[in-house]
Amino acid sequence: xxxxxxxxxxxxxxxxxxxxxxxxxxxxxxxxxxxxxxxxxxxxxxxxxxxxxxxxxxxxxxxxxxxxxxxxxxxxxxxxxxxxxxxxxxxxxxxxxxxxxxxxxxxxxxxxxxxxxxxxxxxxxxxxxxxxxxxxxxxxxxxxxxxxxxxxxxxxxxxxxxxxxxxxxxxxxxxxxxxxxxxxxxxxxxxxxxxxxxxxxxxxxxxxxxxxxxxxxxxxxxxxxxxxxxxxxxxxxxxxxxxxxxxxxxxxxxxxxxxxxxxxxxxxxxxxxxxxxxxxxxxxxxxxxxxxxxxxxxxxxxxxxxxx
Numbered sequence: 001x002x003x004x005x006x007x008x009x010x011x012x013x014x015x016x017x018x019x020x021x022x023x024x025x026x027x028x029x030x031x032x033x034x035x036x037x038x039x040x041x042x043x044x045x046x047x048x049x050x051x052x053x054x055x056x057x058x059x060x061x062x063x064x065x066x067x068x069x070x071x072x073x074x075x076x077x078x079x080x081x082x083x084x085x086x087x088x089x090x091x092x093x094x095x096x097x098x099x100x101x102x103x104x105x106x107x108x109x110x111x112x113x114x115x116x117x118x119x120x121x122x123x124x125x126x127x128x129x130x131x132x133x134x135x136x137x138x139x140x141x142x143x144x145x146x147x148x149x150x151x152x153x154x155x156x157x158x159x160x161x162x163x164x165x166x167x168x169x170x171x172x173x174x175x176x177x178x179x180x181x182x183x184x185x186x187x188x189x190x191x192x193x194x195x196x197x198x199x200x201x202x203x204x205x206x207x208x209x210x211x212x213x214x215x216x217x218x219x220x221x222x223x224x225x226x227x228x229x230x231x232x233x234x235x236x237x238x239x240x241x242x243x244x245x246x247x248x249x250x251x252x253x254x255x256x257x258x259x260x261x262x263x264x265x266x267x268x269x270x271x272x273x274x275x276x277x278x279x280x281x282x283x284x285x286x287x288x289x290x291x292x293x294x295x296x297x298x299x300x301x302x303x304x305x306x307x308x
Contacts, residue, residue, distance in 0.1 A: 004208045005064045005174075005246055006053050006256040009045040010233050015261035015290070016283055021233040044268065045260065052259045056252070060301040062163055063172035063248035065096060067103070069160035074107075077135070079156035088157055090133035096164035097130060098122065106159040108137060115158065130164075165248075166196030171301070172248035173197040178222075181206065181239040186226045194222040197247055203231060205253075207243035210234045214247075255297035258290035 010022045025042055057066055068090075069075035077088035098104040100119045106126065107115040118125040118137075126137045137157060166173025175197060178190040191197070194217050197204070201214040201224070211234045215227035224245065230236035265283055 004046060004049055004053070005205070005244075006056065006248060007049055007253045007260070008205075008209070008211075008234065009042050009049070011253065011257040012045050012049065012260045012264065014233065015257060015286070022230075022235040026235065045264065048260045048263055048268075049256065052256050052263065055259070056256060056298070060298045061171070062165065063252055063301075064165055064174055064246060066163050067160065068092070068163055069158075071105070071160065074105075074158040074160055076155040076158050079137070079153040084139040085136050086153075086156065088135040088137065090135070090161070092163050093131060093133045094164050095128070095130045095133055096162040098128065098159075098161055102162065104159070104161050106135070106157055106161075108157050109155060164196075166198075172246075172252075174244060174246045177206070177239060177241055177243045177245060179241050181226075181243070183236055183238045184229065186229060188218075188223050188225045190221075190223050191245055192222070194219045194224065197224065197245070201225075201227075202247055203250060205244075205246045207239045208246075210237060210239065249301075251297055252301065255294050259294040262287050262290040262294070 008022075010020065010025055013020050013025065056063070075090075077090070079086035079088060081087050096102075096104075098106060098119060105117060105119045107117050107119075108125070110116045122128070124138070126135060128135050135157065165171075166175070173196040175191045175193045178192055181187075181189055197214075197217045197219075199217050199219060201216050203211050204214050204224075206212050210230055211232040212226050213228040213231050215225045217224050261283075265287060
């Protein structure tokens with residue numbers, strides 16, 4: 001699974017020096033002195049990006065699939081309506097279909113401290129409007145009656161689910177390659193679910209490491225056509241079958257990079273070594289601009305809010 005989703009270390013470092021490329025950040029065993037910064041610093045940037053991506057998911061609309069709730073801390077929903085069927089409403093829209101193989105579950109309360117797992121009873125015990133985030137729970141399977149419903153309408157179901165992105169109802173999307181993408185190849189290649197990607201194409205992040213320019217997306221054939229490799233100063237390389245293909249608006253990637261750059265200046269001292277002389281001062285002067293870019297982009301995509 002890709003470690004990073006929204007932006008890469010090279011995006012962050014280019015905030016300090018726009019001439020830097022991914023190859024500058026990759027030290028080789030034969031010429032390690034040519035590396036701009038070491039692996040430990042790249043890991044430090046990656047860790048900072050991970051933290052900023054988590055902040056984005058909790059502040060605005062997540063731009064990648066994220067899990068809501070868990071077995072240890074499920075989401076509890078109360079019953080709405082009188083009698084059966086009852087309805088329960090999630091805080092988010094565009095939910096991925098509940099799949100027990102992915103760790104999703106839904107349990108209906110059938111007593112004070114009793115829960116019945118109904119995950120595999122979709123269409124019989126419950127149905128979902130995944131687009132709107134609405135659950136309808138029927139009386140089946142068997143436990144409970146109207147008096148029980150009245151007594152236990154609070155916290156009537158508990159569940160864990162995945163918030164999806166992509167397709168008609170999202171501004172971002174993610175799927176996976178179904179075959180290897182060879183280095184240097186610009187071709188039409190299969191993906192697992194092209195409906196999760198926008199039909200117009202755009203710059204997408206493959207394998208959490210390389211930006212590619214996608215000319216078009218064929219939803220019916222589950223294929224994407226790649227126009228250019230290694231764009232945005234990243235490195236073109238072999239990408240294995242199963243690698244993620246992620247799309248989100250470019251201003252989101254830029255905002256995450258800006259926030260990560262800001263935090264690196266505020267909380268780390270290695271940036272003074274990365275930039276020369278007055279450039280370090282210039283980077284400090286950019287902090288307010290980077291923070292404004294972050295907060296303005298958060299506001300733009302906060303209509304559905306993040307998850308708590």
